[in-house]
Amino acid sequence: MKIFENKTAILLMIVAFVGLTYWIYTDTGFSDVFRVGDIKKIIPAGEDFEVEVSNGNIIKKSGKKEEILIDKKDYEQISEFIRVWVSPDKNRICFLGQSMVPVWVHISDIDGINVVKVDTGKNCSFSPDSNKIAYNTHTTDVSPVDVRLYDILTSEKSNLTSSFSTEEIYRVYNTPTWINDIIIESEYEEINFSDFTNKRLGISEINIETGKVTDR
Structure with missing residues (x-):
């Protein structure tokens, strides 16, 4: 008889716990629940803000x-x-x-x-995963404006478009735009030192993993 009573008490405790858990996750003001191992933690609803x-x-x-x-x-x-x-x-x-x-x-x-x-530099564009930024080099004279990359996790910097400028021709790239975590697009204006009226407009697609830059 005591064994039966103990089992009944345990069952009632389980039912009460499940009911309480359901109430917490459905009737409170918390918005997100994530699992760490077998423990659930509740995060308050995200704050709305502007910077x-x-x-x-x-x-x-x-x-x-x-x-x-x-x-x-x-x-x-x-x-x-x-x-x-x-x-x-x-x-x-x-x-x-x-x-x-x-x-x-x-x-x-x-x-x-x-x-x-x-x-x-000037301009700034975060990658979709928020771990990198692309930006333009800053110049105050007649010189190329490139697209540069900064990896926030490793602190590494690289120039993605420097190979396109020579002693006779240079490019001025505009604000880089991320297509995904690997591909960046940026419009450019190509200028010829021997003839400043001879300008060419285009768009470069940059693969940050391979370093390949494709004009289109």
């Missing part, structure tokens, strides 16, 4: 609340920050800082921590 430039600083806006993420006062060689982009996974930002002459590309975590001064 933008205001008064030369990088700020985060959430509802009526504003928070300075990157303060220009903390960077002696930067007069102001001028543009910012948020990664697809919303975990990182890429932003441009204006100094006396060049513009600098920076990246950081979404909360403004772990700032990395990447390179002189």
